[in-house]
Amino acid sequence: MKRSEFADPFEQARNEQGIGKMQDQDDPVTMVLGLKDVRKCAHNWQTFQSGAKPGRIVVPSEVKIRDTRQIPFEVDPPEHGDYRAIVEPWFKRPLEDEYRAQLRAQIESLVDQVLTQDDVEVVGEFSLKLQSRALTLLLNTPYQESDVWIGWGTHVFRSEGEALDGDKASILYDYIDAQIERAAENPTDDLYSVLLNSEINGRKLSKEEVKGVMILTFAGGRDTVINAVTNSIAYFADHPQSLARLRDQPEITNRAVEELIRYFSPLTHMGRVVTEDTKVCPHGHDVKADSRISLCWASANRDAKTFENPNEVVLDRKVNPHVAFGFSHHNCLGATHARQIMHILLETLAAKVGSIDILNAKENIEDLDQFKRKVGFDSINVKFNPR
Amino acid sequence: MAKIIFITSDSEKIELEATSGSVMELAVQNGVQGIDGDCGGVCSCATCHVHVAPEHFAKTGPASEIEQDMLELDDDANEYSRLCCQIEVSEQLDGVVLHVAK
Numbered sequence: 001m002k003r004s005e006f007a008d009p010f011e012q013a014r015n016e017q018g019i020g021k022m023q024d025q026d027d028p029v030t031m032v033l034g035l036k037d038v039r040k041c042a043h044n045w046q047t048f049q050s051g052a053k054p055g056r057i058v059v060p061s062e063v064k065i066r067d068t069r070q071i072p073f074e075v076d077p078p079e080h081g082d083y084r085a086i087v088e089p090w091f092k093r094p095l096e097d098e099y100r101a102q103l104r105a106q107i108e109s110l111v112d113q114v115l116t117q118d119d120v121e122v123v124g125e126f127s128l129k130l131q132s133r134a135l136t137l138l139l140n141t142p143y144q145e146s147d148v149w150i151g152w153g154t155h156v157f158r159s160e161g162e163a164l165d166g167d168k169a170s171i172l173y174d175y176i177d178a179q180i181e182r183a184a185e186n187p188t189d190d191l192y193s194v195l196l197n198s199e200i201n202g203r204k205l206s207k208e209e210v211k212g213v214m215i216l217t218f219a220g221g222r223d224t225v226i227n228a229v230t231n232s233i234a235y236f237a238d239h240p241q242s243l244a245r246l247r248d249q250p251e252i253t254n255r256a257v258e259e260l261i262r263y264f265s266p267l268t269h270m271g272r273v274v275t276e277d278t279k280v281c282p283h284g285h286d287v288k289a290d291s292r293i294s295l296c297w298a299s300a301n302r303d304a305k306t307f308e309n310p311n312e313v314v315l316d317r318k319v320n321p322h323v324a325f326g327f328s329h330h331n332c333l334g335a336t337h338a339r340q341i342m343h344i345l346l347e348t349l350a351a352k353v354g355s356i357d358i359l360n361a362k363e364n365i366e367d368l369d370q371f372k373r374k375v376g377f378d379s380i381n382v383k384f385n386p387r
Numbered sequence: 388m389a390k391i392i393f394i395t396s397d398s399e400k401i402e403l404e405a406t407s408g409s410v411m412e413l414a415v416q417n418g419v420q421g422i423d424g425d426c427g428g429v430c431s432c433a434t435c436h437v438h439v440a441p442e443h444f445a446k447t448g449p450a451s452e453i454e455q456d457m458l459e460l461d462d463d464a465n466e467y468s469r470l471c472c473q474i475e476v477s478e479q480l481d482g483v484v485l486h487v488a489k
Binding site: 036039040109205254255257258306316317320321322323325327328331335336339 | 425426427428429431433451453456457460473484
Protein backbone atom coordinates (compact mmCIF):
# COMPACT_ATOMS: atom_id res chain seq x y z
CA MET A 1 0.00 0.00 0.00
CA LYS A 2 1.30 3.43 -0.91
CA ARG A 3 2.14 5.84 1.86
CA SER A 4 -0.46 8.30 0.63
CA GLU A 5 -3.27 5.76 0.56
CA PHE A 6 -5.79 6.39 3.28
CA ALA A 7 -8.18 3.48 3.65
CA ASP A 8 -11.83 3.92 4.61
CA PRO A 9 -12.34 2.02 7.88
CA PHE A 10 -16.04 2.91 8.05
CA GLU A 11 -17.33 1.30 4.85
CA GLN A 12 -18.87 -1.87 6.22
CA ALA A 13 -20.48 -0.22 9.25
CA ARG A 14 -21.77 2.65 7.09
CA ASN A 15 -23.40 0.26 4.64
CA GLU A 16 -24.72 -2.26 7.17
CA GLN A 17 -25.64 -0.22 10.27
CA GLY A 18 -25.22 3.43 9.29
CA ILE A 19 -23.62 4.06 12.67
CA GLY A 20 -20.63 3.13 14.78
CA LYS A 21 -20.09 3.11 18.54
CA MET A 22 -17.25 4.65 20.44
CA GLN A 23 -16.46 4.86 24.12
CA ASP A 24 -14.87 8.10 25.32
CA GLN A 25 -14.23 8.88 28.99
CA ASP A 26 -17.52 7.26 30.10
CA ASP A 27 -19.46 9.47 27.70
CA PRO A 28 -20.13 7.17 24.73
CA VAL A 29 -20.62 8.41 21.19
CA THR A 30 -22.91 7.12 18.43
CA MET A 31 -21.07 7.91 15.21
CA VAL A 32 -23.30 8.82 12.25
CA LEU A 33 -21.59 7.54 9.11
CA GLY A 34 -23.62 8.12 5.92
CA LEU A 35 -23.39 11.41 4.00
CA LYS A 36 -27.11 12.20 3.96
CA ASP A 37 -27.58 11.28 7.61
CA VAL A 38 -24.57 13.36 8.64
CA ARG A 39 -25.95 16.35 6.75
CA LYS A 40 -29.42 15.98 8.28
CA CYS A 41 -28.09 15.71 11.82
CA ALA A 42 -25.73 18.66 11.27
CA HIS A 43 -28.64 20.75 10.07
CA ASN A 44 -30.92 19.82 12.97
CA TRP A 45 -29.40 21.95 15.71
CA GLN A 46 -32.50 21.77 17.88
CA THR A 47 -32.14 18.02 18.42
CA PHE A 48 -28.36 17.77 18.05
CA GLN A 49 -26.93 20.72 19.92
CA SER A 50 -23.53 22.35 20.03
CA GLY A 51 -24.25 24.63 22.98
CA ALA A 52 -23.75 21.91 25.56
CA LYS A 53 -21.20 21.95 28.39
CA PRO A 54 -17.98 23.43 26.93
CA GLY A 55 -15.72 20.74 25.52
CA ARG A 56 -18.37 18.03 25.39
CA ILE A 57 -19.03 18.10 21.65
CA VAL A 58 -15.37 17.50 20.95
CA VAL A 59 -14.29 13.86 20.65
CA PRO A 60 -12.26 13.06 22.69
CA SER A 61 -14.16 15.20 25.18
CA GLU A 62 -12.41 18.27 26.58
CA VAL A 63 -14.75 18.85 29.53
CA LYS A 64 -11.99 17.98 31.99
CA ILE A 65 -9.47 20.43 30.56
CA ARG A 66 -11.54 23.41 29.45
CA ASP A 67 -14.26 25.67 30.90
CA THR A 68 -14.17 28.37 28.25
CA ARG A 69 -16.89 28.08 25.64
CA GLN A 70 -15.49 28.16 22.10
CA ILE A 71 -17.33 30.77 20.03
CA PRO A 72 -19.25 30.53 17.73
CA PHE A 73 -18.52 26.79 17.65
CA GLU A 74 -20.23 25.85 20.93
CA VAL A 75 -23.23 28.15 20.59
CA ASP A 76 -26.57 27.28 18.96
CA PRO A 77 -28.82 29.49 16.83
CA PRO A 78 -30.04 32.15 17.12
CA GLU A 79 -27.14 33.43 19.31
CA HIS A 80 -24.74 31.53 17.06
CA GLY A 81 -25.71 33.74 14.13
CA ASP A 82 -25.00 36.94 16.10
CA TYR A 83 -21.49 35.76 16.94
CA ARG A 84 -20.87 34.39 13.48
CA ALA A 85 -21.83 37.74 11.91
CA ILE A 86 -19.14 39.44 14.01
CA VAL A 87 -16.30 37.12 12.99
CA GLU A 88 -17.32 36.17 9.44
CA PRO A 89 -15.93 39.26 7.62
CA TRP A 90 -12.58 38.89 9.37
CA PHE A 91 -12.31 35.24 8.35
CA LYS A 92 -13.03 36.16 4.71
CA ARG A 93 -9.88 38.34 4.56
CA PRO A 94 -7.92 35.49 2.93
CA LEU A 95 -9.76 36.38 -0.29
CA GLU A 96 -8.02 39.78 -0.41
CA ASP A 97 -5.12 40.17 -2.87
CA GLU A 98 -2.73 41.56 -0.26
CA TYR A 99 -3.38 38.61 2.09
CA ARG A 100 -2.87 36.12 -0.72
CA ALA A 101 0.35 37.78 -1.81
CA GLN A 102 1.78 37.56 1.70
CA LEU A 103 0.68 33.95 2.05
CA ARG A 104 2.30 33.14 -1.30
CA ALA A 105 5.56 34.77 -0.22
CA GLN A 106 5.58 32.68 2.98
CA ILE A 107 4.90 29.41 1.17
CA GLU A 108 7.37 30.05 -1.66
CA SER A 109 10.10 30.88 0.81
CA LEU A 110 9.44 27.69 2.78
CA VAL A 111 9.41 25.52 -0.36
CA ASP A 112 12.67 27.15 -1.53
CA GLN A 113 14.16 26.32 1.87
CA VAL A 114 13.21 22.62 1.88
CA LEU A 115 14.44 22.23 -1.71
CA THR A 116 17.97 22.85 -0.38
CA GLN A 117 17.74 20.08 2.24
CA ASP A 118 18.54 16.38 1.78
CA ASP A 119 16.08 15.21 4.43
CA VAL A 120 13.01 17.10 5.58
CA GLU A 121 10.72 15.87 8.35
CA VAL A 122 7.54 17.25 6.83
CA VAL A 123 5.29 17.47 9.91
CA GLY A 124 7.70 19.48 12.05
CA GLU A 125 9.88 21.22 9.50
CA PHE A 126 7.33 22.04 6.83
CA SER A 127 3.65 21.76 7.79
CA LEU A 128 3.90 23.12 11.33
CA LYS A 129 5.96 26.07 10.10
CA LEU A 130 3.64 26.74 7.20
CA GLN A 131 0.55 26.55 9.41
CA SER A 132 2.02 28.75 12.15
CA ARG A 133 3.33 31.42 9.79
CA ALA A 134 0.04 31.53 7.89
CA LEU A 135 -1.79 31.96 11.20
CA THR A 136 0.02 35.27 11.73
CA LEU A 137 -1.86 36.52 8.66
CA LEU A 138 -5.20 35.27 9.91
CA LEU A 139 -4.63 36.92 13.30
CA ASN A 140 -2.87 39.92 11.77
CA THR A 141 -0.10 39.60 14.35
CA PRO A 142 3.67 40.02 13.80
CA TYR A 143 5.34 37.23 11.80
CA GLN A 144 7.82 36.61 14.65
CA GLU A 145 4.95 35.37 16.82
CA SER A 146 4.94 32.18 14.75
CA ASP A 147 8.26 31.18 16.35
CA VAL A 148 6.47 30.88 19.68
CA TRP A 149 3.76 28.66 18.20
CA ILE A 150 6.27 26.50 16.32
CA GLY A 151 8.10 26.08 19.63
CA TRP A 152 5.00 24.49 21.13
CA GLY A 153 5.44 21.52 18.79
CA THR A 154 2.75 19.74 16.82
CA HIS A 155 0.59 18.75 19.75
CA VAL A 156 -0.52 21.64 21.92
CA PHE A 157 -3.34 19.58 23.36
CA ARG A 158 -1.81 16.14 23.45
CA SER A 159 1.30 14.52 24.78
CA GLU A 160 2.79 11.21 23.73
CA GLY A 161 0.50 8.31 24.60
CA GLU A 162 -2.30 10.43 26.04
CA ALA A 163 -5.31 11.69 24.17
CA LEU A 164 -5.52 14.93 26.12
CA ASP A 165 -3.18 16.75 28.42
CA GLY A 166 -4.43 19.58 30.62
CA ASP A 167 -0.94 20.94 31.34
CA LYS A 168 -0.15 21.27 27.65
CA ALA A 169 -3.53 22.83 26.88
CA SER A 170 -2.94 25.44 29.60
CA ILE A 171 0.13 26.67 27.70
CA LEU A 172 -2.22 27.81 24.95
CA TYR A 173 -4.90 29.16 27.29
CA ASP A 174 -2.35 31.16 29.34
CA TYR A 175 -0.81 32.52 26.17
CA ILE A 176 -4.20 33.69 24.89
CA ASP A 177 -5.06 35.30 28.25
CA ALA A 178 -1.80 37.25 28.13
CA GLN A 179 -2.41 38.34 24.54
CA ILE A 180 -5.93 39.55 25.40
CA GLU A 181 -4.54 41.63 28.30
CA ARG A 182 -1.86 43.02 26.01
CA ALA A 183 -4.44 43.97 23.38
CA ALA A 184 -6.75 45.51 26.00
CA GLU A 185 -3.94 47.79 27.18
CA ASN A 186 -2.39 48.54 23.81
CA PRO A 187 -4.86 47.83 21.00
CA THR A 188 -3.47 47.17 17.52
CA ASP A 189 -5.24 46.03 14.36
CA ASP A 190 -4.90 42.35 15.26
CA LEU A 191 -7.77 39.92 15.84
CA TYR A 192 -7.60 40.18 19.65
CA SER A 193 -8.03 43.96 19.47
CA VAL A 194 -10.75 43.81 16.85
CA LEU A 195 -12.72 41.31 18.94
CA LEU A 196 -12.30 43.32 22.16
CA ASN A 197 -13.77 46.26 20.30
CA SER A 198 -16.66 44.26 18.77
CA GLU A 199 -20.23 44.58 19.93
CA ILE A 200 -22.94 41.99 20.26
CA ASN A 201 -26.51 43.07 20.96
CA GLY A 202 -25.38 46.52 22.00
CA ARG A 203 -22.56 45.50 24.36
CA LYS A 204 -18.84 44.80 23.96
CA LEU A 205 -17.62 41.20 23.79
CA SER A 206 -16.25 40.08 27.17
CA LYS A 207 -12.66 38.89 27.54
CA GLU A 208 -14.02 35.40 28.14
CA GLU A 209 -15.89 35.54 24.83
CA VAL A 210 -12.80 36.83 23.02
CA LYS A 211 -10.84 33.98 24.57
CA GLY A 212 -13.48 31.57 23.26
CA VAL A 213 -13.03 32.80 19.70
CA MET A 214 -9.24 32.74 19.98
CA ILE A 215 -9.09 29.18 21.37
CA LEU A 216 -11.27 28.06 18.48
CA THR A 217 -9.02 29.84 15.99
CA PHE A 218 -5.86 28.26 17.37
CA ALA A 219 -7.27 24.78 18.01
CA GLY A 220 -9.46 24.36 14.94
CA GLY A 221 -6.76 25.24 12.47
CA ARG A 222 -3.73 23.44 13.82
CA ASP A 223 -3.81 19.64 13.46
CA THR A 224 -6.27 19.97 10.60
CA VAL A 225 -4.07 22.19 8.44
CA ILE A 226 -0.95 20.25 9.41
CA ASN A 227 -2.57 16.98 8.32
CA ALA A 228 -3.95 18.42 5.09
CA VAL A 229 -0.56 19.80 4.11
CA THR A 230 1.48 16.77 5.21
CA ASN A 231 -0.84 14.26 3.57
CA SER A 232 -0.83 16.25 0.34
CA ILE A 233 2.97 16.13 0.28
CA ALA A 234 2.75 12.34 0.66
CA TYR A 235 0.21 12.22 -2.17
CA PHE A 236 2.44 14.17 -4.55
CA ALA A 237 5.41 12.02 -3.57
CA ASP A 238 3.47 8.95 -4.71
CA HIS A 239 1.98 10.76 -7.75
CA PRO A 240 4.58 12.97 -9.42
CA GLN A 241 2.41 12.94 -12.57
CA SER A 242 -0.20 14.91 -10.62
CA LEU A 243 2.32 17.69 -10.03
CA ALA A 244 2.99 17.78 -13.76
CA ARG A 245 -0.73 17.81 -14.44
CA LEU A 246 -1.29 20.83 -12.17
CA ARG A 247 1.49 22.57 -14.09
CA ASP A 248 -0.14 21.81 -17.42
CA GLN A 249 -3.73 22.37 -16.30
CA PRO A 250 -3.66 25.04 -13.59
CA GLU A 251 -7.40 25.51 -14.08
CA ILE A 252 -8.04 22.26 -12.16
CA THR A 253 -6.20 23.47 -9.05
CA ASN A 254 -9.41 24.38 -7.23
CA ARG A 255 -10.90 20.95 -7.87
CA ALA A 256 -7.67 19.32 -6.74
CA VAL A 257 -7.76 21.25 -3.47
CA GLU A 258 -11.34 20.19 -2.75
CA GLU A 259 -10.60 16.59 -3.70
CA LEU A 260 -7.52 16.30 -1.47
CA ILE A 261 -9.50 17.81 1.40
CA ARG A 262 -12.34 15.32 0.78
CA TYR A 263 -10.01 12.37 0.57
CA PHE A 264 -7.94 13.21 3.64
CA SER A 265 -10.79 14.71 5.70
CA PRO A 266 -8.38 16.15 8.28
CA LEU A 267 -11.06 16.34 10.96
CA THR A 268 -12.54 12.85 11.38
CA HIS A 269 -15.73 13.82 13.17
CA MET A 270 -17.40 16.34 15.46
CA GLY A 271 -19.87 15.68 18.24
CA ARG A 272 -23.30 16.96 19.18
CA VAL A 273 -25.35 16.44 22.35
CA VAL A 274 -28.80 14.93 21.84
CA THR A 275 -31.59 17.03 23.39
CA GLU A 276 -34.47 14.49 23.17
CA ASP A 277 -34.90 10.76 22.68
CA THR A 278 -34.81 10.31 18.92
CA LYS A 279 -33.43 8.29 16.04
CA VAL A 280 -30.46 8.90 13.79
CA CYS A 281 -30.64 7.75 10.17
CA PRO A 282 -33.60 6.08 8.47
CA HIS A 283 -32.48 2.65 9.68
CA GLY A 284 -33.74 3.96 12.99
CA HIS A 285 -31.05 3.86 15.62
CA ASP A 286 -32.31 5.12 18.94
CA VAL A 287 -30.28 7.74 20.73
CA LYS A 288 -31.16 9.01 24.18
CA ALA A 289 -31.49 12.56 25.43
CA ASP A 290 -28.22 13.86 26.91
CA SER A 291 -26.15 11.25 25.05
CA ARG A 292 -23.67 12.15 22.32
CA ILE A 293 -23.57 11.55 18.60
CA SER A 294 -20.78 12.44 16.21
CA LEU A 295 -21.02 13.59 12.62
CA CYS A 296 -18.36 11.53 10.90
CA TRP A 297 -17.18 13.75 8.06
CA ALA A 298 -14.43 11.27 7.12
CA SER A 299 -16.91 8.45 6.62
CA ALA A 300 -19.49 10.61 4.82
CA ASN A 301 -16.80 11.72 2.37
CA ARG A 302 -16.30 8.11 1.22
CA ASP A 303 -20.01 7.37 0.80
CA ALA A 304 -20.32 5.50 -2.50
CA LYS A 305 -23.99 6.52 -2.77
CA THR A 306 -22.74 9.98 -3.72
CA PHE A 307 -19.07 9.69 -4.67
CA GLU A 308 -17.95 7.56 -7.60
CA ASN A 309 -14.69 5.78 -6.84
CA PRO A 310 -14.74 7.24 -3.33
CA ASN A 311 -11.41 5.70 -2.32
CA GLU A 312 -9.47 7.26 -5.19
CA VAL A 313 -8.10 10.76 -5.48
CA VAL A 314 -9.73 11.99 -8.69
CA LEU A 315 -7.77 15.19 -9.04
CA ASP A 316 -10.29 17.00 -11.24
CA ARG A 317 -13.44 15.66 -9.56
CA LYS A 318 -16.07 18.05 -10.86
CA VAL A 319 -19.01 17.48 -8.52
CA ASN A 320 -17.68 16.99 -5.02
CA PRO A 321 -20.28 17.67 -2.32
CA HIS A 322 -17.94 16.74 0.53
CA VAL A 323 -18.43 17.72 4.16
CA ALA A 324 -14.78 17.96 5.17
CA PHE A 325 -15.46 21.52 6.38
CA GLY A 326 -18.65 20.42 8.11
CA PHE A 327 -22.14 21.33 7.00
CA SER A 328 -24.86 23.87 7.75
CA HIS A 329 -24.71 26.48 10.55
CA HIS A 330 -21.39 25.38 12.00
CA ASN A 331 -19.42 24.95 8.81
CA CYS A 332 -15.73 25.71 9.24
CA LEU A 333 -15.00 29.36 9.99
CA GLY A 334 -11.39 28.91 8.86
CA ALA A 335 -12.24 27.24 5.56
CA THR A 336 -11.43 30.31 3.46
CA HIS A 337 -7.97 30.50 5.03
CA ALA A 338 -7.41 26.75 4.67
CA ARG A 339 -8.48 26.75 1.03
CA GLN A 340 -6.10 29.59 0.21
CA ILE A 341 -3.24 27.77 1.94
CA MET A 342 -3.91 24.63 -0.08
CA HIS A 343 -4.41 26.48 -3.35
CA ILE A 344 -1.15 28.40 -3.07
CA LEU A 345 0.69 25.32 -1.81
CA LEU A 346 -0.37 23.30 -4.85
CA GLU A 347 0.56 26.10 -7.25
CA THR A 348 3.94 26.52 -5.58
CA LEU A 349 4.74 22.80 -5.53
CA ALA A 350 3.75 22.48 -9.18
CA ALA A 351 5.95 25.42 -10.13
CA LYS A 352 9.05 24.51 -8.16
CA VAL A 353 9.07 20.79 -7.32
CA GLY A 354 9.72 18.01 -9.84
CA SER A 355 9.37 15.05 -7.52
CA ILE A 356 9.40 14.08 -3.85
CA ASP A 357 11.07 10.96 -2.41
CA ILE A 358 9.70 9.48 0.80
CA LEU A 359 12.60 8.33 2.99
CA ASN A 360 10.57 6.97 5.88
CA ALA A 361 7.22 7.53 7.51
CA LYS A 362 5.34 6.77 10.71
CA GLU A 363 1.58 6.78 10.36
CA ASN A 364 -0.75 8.46 12.83
CA ILE A 365 -3.62 6.07 13.46
CA GLU A 366 -6.62 7.41 15.37
CA ASP A 367 -8.17 4.89 17.76
CA LEU A 368 -11.96 5.21 17.48
CA ASP A 369 -12.68 1.93 19.30
CA GLN A 370 -14.62 0.15 16.58
CA PHE A 371 -12.53 1.86 13.90
CA LYS A 372 -8.84 2.61 13.46
CA ARG A 373 -8.36 5.50 11.08
CA LYS A 374 -5.17 6.77 9.52
CA VAL A 375 -5.50 10.54 9.80
CA GLY A 376 -1.97 11.60 8.95
CA PHE A 377 1.63 10.99 9.97
CA ASP A 378 3.47 11.30 13.26
CA SER A 379 6.50 11.93 11.09
CA ILE A 380 7.40 11.59 7.44
CA ASN A 381 10.86 12.26 6.06
CA VAL A 382 11.19 13.23 2.42
CA LYS A 383 13.56 14.73 -0.09
CA PHE A 384 12.10 17.48 -2.29
CA ASN A 385 13.68 17.48 -5.77
CA PRO A 386 13.60 20.69 -7.81
CA ARG A 387 12.22 20.79 -11.32
CA MET B 388 -23.10 35.24 -25.69
CA ALA B 389 -25.82 34.95 -23.06
CA LYS B 390 -27.30 37.71 -20.93
CA ILE B 391 -27.91 36.69 -17.32
CA ILE B 392 -29.89 38.85 -14.92
CA PHE B 393 -29.34 38.61 -11.17
CA ILE B 394 -31.72 40.15 -8.68
CA THR B 395 -30.18 40.34 -5.21
CA SER B 396 -32.04 40.11 -1.92
CA ASP B 397 -31.82 43.93 -1.77
CA SER B 398 -33.71 43.98 -5.13
CA GLU B 399 -30.67 45.24 -7.00
CA LYS B 400 -30.77 44.18 -10.66
CA ILE B 401 -27.44 43.21 -12.22
CA GLU B 402 -27.23 42.31 -15.92
CA LEU B 403 -24.12 40.39 -17.00
CA GLU B 404 -22.99 38.73 -20.20
CA ALA B 405 -20.81 35.67 -20.67
CA THR B 406 -19.98 32.93 -23.14
CA SER B 407 -18.50 30.22 -20.92
CA GLY B 408 -17.82 29.12 -17.37
CA SER B 409 -20.39 28.65 -14.64
CA VAL B 410 -23.04 31.13 -13.56
CA MET B 411 -21.48 31.15 -10.07
CA GLU B 412 -18.09 32.20 -11.49
CA LEU B 413 -19.74 35.01 -13.44
CA ALA B 414 -21.52 36.24 -10.31
CA VAL B 415 -18.40 36.08 -8.10
CA GLN B 416 -16.22 37.83 -10.68
CA ASN B 417 -18.74 40.66 -10.77
CA GLY B 418 -19.33 40.83 -7.04
CA VAL B 419 -22.99 39.86 -7.06
CA GLN B 420 -24.06 40.14 -3.43
CA GLY B 421 -25.13 36.85 -1.84
CA ILE B 422 -23.17 34.58 -4.19
CA ASP B 423 -19.97 33.52 -2.43
CA GLY B 424 -18.95 30.31 -4.18
CA ASP B 425 -16.68 29.32 -1.28
CA CYS B 426 -15.84 25.88 -2.67
CA GLY B 427 -14.99 27.24 -6.12
CA GLY B 428 -17.79 25.39 -7.87
CA VAL B 429 -17.70 21.71 -6.84
CA CYS B 430 -21.17 21.71 -5.24
CA SER B 431 -19.91 21.39 -1.68
CA CYS B 432 -20.71 24.68 0.07
CA ALA B 433 -24.20 25.76 -1.08
CA THR B 434 -23.20 29.45 -1.05
CA CYS B 435 -24.41 30.08 -4.61
CA HIS B 436 -28.12 29.42 -4.16
CA VAL B 437 -30.51 31.12 -6.61
CA HIS B 438 -34.22 30.88 -7.36
CA VAL B 439 -34.77 30.75 -11.10
CA ALA B 440 -37.69 32.93 -12.19
CA PRO B 441 -40.44 30.34 -12.87
CA GLU B 442 -41.03 31.52 -16.45
CA HIS B 443 -37.31 30.94 -17.19
CA PHE B 444 -37.00 27.58 -15.47
CA ALA B 445 -36.88 25.70 -18.78
CA LYS B 446 -33.63 27.53 -19.60
CA THR B 447 -31.75 26.12 -16.61
CA GLY B 448 -33.67 22.94 -16.01
CA PRO B 449 -34.10 21.45 -12.55
CA ALA B 450 -31.43 20.73 -9.94
CA SER B 451 -29.53 17.46 -10.18
CA GLU B 452 -30.02 14.85 -7.47
CA ILE B 453 -26.82 15.89 -5.72
CA GLU B 454 -27.91 19.53 -5.74
CA GLN B 455 -31.33 18.55 -4.44
CA ASP B 456 -29.74 16.66 -1.56
CA MET B 457 -27.96 19.86 -0.55
CA LEU B 458 -30.97 22.10 -1.13
CA GLU B 459 -33.50 20.03 0.79
CA LEU B 460 -31.77 21.15 4.00
CA ASP B 461 -31.84 24.82 3.02
CA ASP B 462 -34.76 26.60 4.62
CA ASP B 463 -35.00 29.05 1.68
CA ALA B 464 -35.18 26.37 -1.00
CA ASN B 465 -38.16 25.88 -3.30
CA GLU B 466 -38.93 24.00 -6.51
CA TYR B 467 -37.05 26.63 -8.58
CA SER B 468 -33.87 26.47 -6.51
CA ARG B 469 -30.49 25.83 -8.11
CA LEU B 470 -26.90 25.96 -6.95
CA CYS B 471 -25.62 28.14 -9.74
CA CYS B 472 -22.11 26.64 -9.77
CA GLN B 473 -23.88 23.74 -11.47
CA ILE B 474 -25.35 25.91 -14.25
CA GLU B 475 -23.02 26.20 -17.23
CA VAL B 476 -23.24 29.40 -19.26
CA SER B 477 -24.62 28.78 -22.77
CA GLU B 478 -26.78 30.46 -25.41
CA GLN B 479 -29.70 28.55 -23.97
CA LEU B 480 -29.57 30.70 -20.81
CA ASP B 481 -29.92 34.01 -22.66
CA GLY B 482 -32.25 36.35 -20.77
CA VAL B 483 -32.59 34.15 -17.67
CA VAL B 484 -33.57 35.90 -14.43
CA LEU B 485 -32.07 34.55 -11.20
CA HIS B 486 -33.12 35.71 -7.75
CA VAL B 487 -30.24 35.39 -5.27
CA ALA B 488 -31.49 33.47 -2.23
CA LYS B 489 -29.18 34.93 0.42
